[in-house]
Amino acid sequence: MPLRTAGPIAPSAAERARLKAMAYGHRTEHRLRVRAQVVLHAARGCSNARVAQETGLRLDTVRRWRGRFAEQGLPGLKDRQRCGRPPVFTPLQVAEVKALACRLPAESGVPLLRWSCPELAYEATRRGVAALVSASTVRRWLADDALKPGQRRSWIFITDPDFRAKAQRALDLYARTWQGTPLDADECVISADEKTSIQARCRCHPTPAPGQARAMRVNLTDGRGGALVHLAAYDVHAAKVYGRCEKTTGIDPFMNLVTQVMAREP
Known part of the structure; x- marks a missing residue:
């Protein structure tokens, strides 16, 4: 042969x-x-x-x-993705441990000011979230979402009684579903927002590049061009951003953004 x-x-x-x-x-x-x-x-x-x-x-x-x-x-x-060992913990168990880390220890009756990874692992085992979980595993879970419960606390109180229904529509669109029907391949989901009062500034004098025995010199005097509004539309599935600047807010500037997005094929 x-x-x-x-x-x-x-x-x-x-x-x-x-x-x-x-x-x-x-x-x-x-x-x-x-x-x-x-x-x-x-x-x-x-x-x-x-x-x-x-x-x-x-x-x-x-x-x-x-x-x-x-x-x-x-x-x-590059190396091909390997299946590896089957996961020991379910995504629900990981989410429950992360939710526990975002609560105060006093809510669980633990006499601590802040959670530590060993204490979180012990509390998760005591609550029956997992039969046995190590502190290093909990530390890795928190690092995946950049959670640092001992250094930062944040909260938000939802006051809208229809929050669940409104959030469900948005989450379904992110999952390419509308009213229980999957979106077609030629349909896209756009998320738009605006950022107001952006100061338009520029240097009054150019910055010369550094040379031999000469440092770069930067002039700190800015020329102000007023405040602008930045409008942006994000294609959540194609990861593409459409943006434009306008002098004011309102329906006309927003329609300019809509025209810019609709003028292009998704």
């Missing part, structure tokens, strides 16, 4: 620059550096055996990363 020859590798200029930065960068992970070197050797026309000899890798390893780059480009050099 004849051996299959390796296909040619022809990265673009941008890909070649990125590969060189990965192959010779001091902060690049070793595995990515080796994979980038494999692709660079292959782009010079080297055979798999020659690349394996130059990089000190096995022939199968060279063949794998060369083939992945030929099929997927730079994203193919």
